[in-house]
Amino acid sequence: QVQLVESGGGLVQAGGSLRLSCACSGRTFSYAMGWFRQAPGKEREFVAAINWNGGITTYADSVKGRFTISRDNRKSTVYLQMNSLKPEDTADYYCAGARISQVPMSPGGYNYWGQGTQVTVSS
8 A cells, every 4th residue: 555645845935945854664675756736726736746767857848946855765755845936836635656667647647645745825
């Protein structure tokens, strides 16, 4: 049974930084992992994804150059380092796992989801 638990969200001023963590239980070391976010009244959108060994990463244009996804398979944890945060980054952030080697950018490509962690960026 795979479980994903996010942490690290909170309130931060614009220009600040946060690091989200996703603790994974189960055999997720071979999974592609992703981060998505959903703001109130909006659809869930792709943020970043990483393949099983960290050799491939992909980002939404809106976060490219500011966010970095990484993983430590020894700790079964995936990270999202968020720098230069903007008010428009405010959302619930979700970790997701996909039982494939590719790096999906669509929510439908993922098999497992965490419960989310809230990020609020004040102006």
